[in-house]
Amino acid sequence: MLNKIIRILFSIIGLILGFTLSLTLLRTDFIQNLAIIQQGSFNEILFFVIGTLLGGIIFFIVSPLIVTLVRKITEFIETSIQKMPMNDIFLAIFGLIIGLVITNLFAGSLNNLPYNIGTILVLILNIVLGSIGANIAIKRKEELYNLFSFFKKIGNKQKAQKGEHRVQPKVLDTSVIIDGRIFDICQTGFVEGPLVIPGFVLEELRHIADSSDSLKRNRGRRGLDVLNRIQKELNIPVEMVEKNFEGAVEVDIKLLKLAQMLGGKVVTNDYNLNKVAEFQGVDVLNINELANAVKPVVLPGEEMLIQVIKDGKETGQGIAYLDDGTMIVVDGGRKYIGENIEVVVTSVLQTAAGRMIFAKPKAQMDKAV
16 A cells, blocks of 8 residues: 555656656757747647656656665665664764765855856765765774763863762673672672673673583673672662674773773773783772782781691692681691691782782791790
């Protein structure tokens, strides 16, 4: 039914165009000089009828082709737009507007050209420069994002100078979601939101959860469970960001780019990502560093009661652990494996990966004295 109505409308348009074209032809000097068609004669009426019907018939015949072409163009545009993120669409519109503005700066001088050449040139320039502006905006989107972030940071600094406080978004890494401690930290209120869950991180978690390796599969499912708890149980706002960076294959690089774009911080427990982020100037919150920072301080000379549980790497060494997981290397503690003994701390080694305590059995030190 709709196709019939469209064909009828096209036929009416064809009739109108046929009549208009016939009228235009009759007024030309060529037709008037031929003196074949005189005004008000039967030939003139016949010419109008034939021209009008011919226009209607042509448009009636080609209307399905026009409708099909318009439908394909519309579907192509809709499909292309659906594949593009909203940020890219806005950037393309921004580039298009810039191109049209530049074109209209020259429109005034071009319109003065004779034979409507200026109008045609302005139309062509609008199409060309508008397309160029949209393409440049899409291809240079990373630079534009950085530029917008720069101006955003300037605005935030001005707000900060006025006494306003801005909370930076926290972009969660895959490793920190699987780790699960981020939920407990956020629950205590030490971390302010919003928490940002990138779409590519969620996709990586799903991929891990579907792994054939049982260990990886359990880790992935644990990460998805932690995400569900974060969304349902925390009072911190949680945002899902469907942003993919072309040219960046690794998830870590995408994380850093997203953090730069949002002006936020990356939350991770990955030591390597921590170093790369420092190199690129991206702020990082490392869960392991936080855990090390809140461990009880142990000084050389302090005494503690521990249980030696296994051999150390060096000859005669024994290994023990504190309740928080800190490893204690006991010099000469191998013979005390399975026993609770008192030790004296000799030194403490602090690294980015954790803390190690070196100690000696108190009984040996008393004998030495």
